[in-house]
Amino acid sequence: MADVHTSEQRSYNMSRIRSANTKPEILVRKFLHSNGLRYRLHAKSLPGKPDIILPKYKTIIFVHGCFWHGHNNCKYFTMPATRTDWWKEKIEKNIFNYQKAVNALKKEKWNVLTVWECSLKGEEKQNKTLNKLLSKILF
Numbered sequence: 001m002a003d004v005h006t007s008e009q010r011s012y013n014m015s016r017i018r019s020a021n022t023k024p025e026i027l028v029r030k031f032l033h034s035n036g037l038r039y040r041l042h043a044k045s046l047p048g049k050p051d052i053i054l055p056k057y058k059t060i061i062f063v064h065g066c067f068w069h070g071h072n073n074c075k076y077f078t079m080p081a082t083r084t085d086w087w088k089e090k091i092e093k094n095i096f097n098y099q100k101a102v103n104a105l106k107k108e109k110w111n112v113l114t115v116w117e118c119s120l121k122g123e124e125k126q127n128k129t130l131n132k133l134l135s136k137i138l139f
Helices: 007-015 023-034 084-107 123-138
Strands: 052-054 059-064 111-116
Touching (some): 084 111, 111 123
């Protein structure tokens, strides 16, 4: 199956995709801040360059996009029909790098939490996810 975009359009679209400060990440950060939690962002000194670091609680939060991290059984993750082998390799590498970072962080006694993009869709799911996240940090 051929791509529906020209290579210039595809390049432009891909350049607009952020790796940091995504909408789901900002949503989690606002929630944490409104609940009195202070954090650091994207520490290059830590394995995996975590999205959110709560040093006081020795907790790391990764906010994952379902597509980029190959979220199993999620409606937001489908393997692209074009360049499937390339995408499969890319997503598998993301998953491998994440697991490697989690293992390294746990070795350093960090509590590692992951929030999936799909769990923040819809107000009810979002509230449930964020409140559960808060309880995992504080207790």
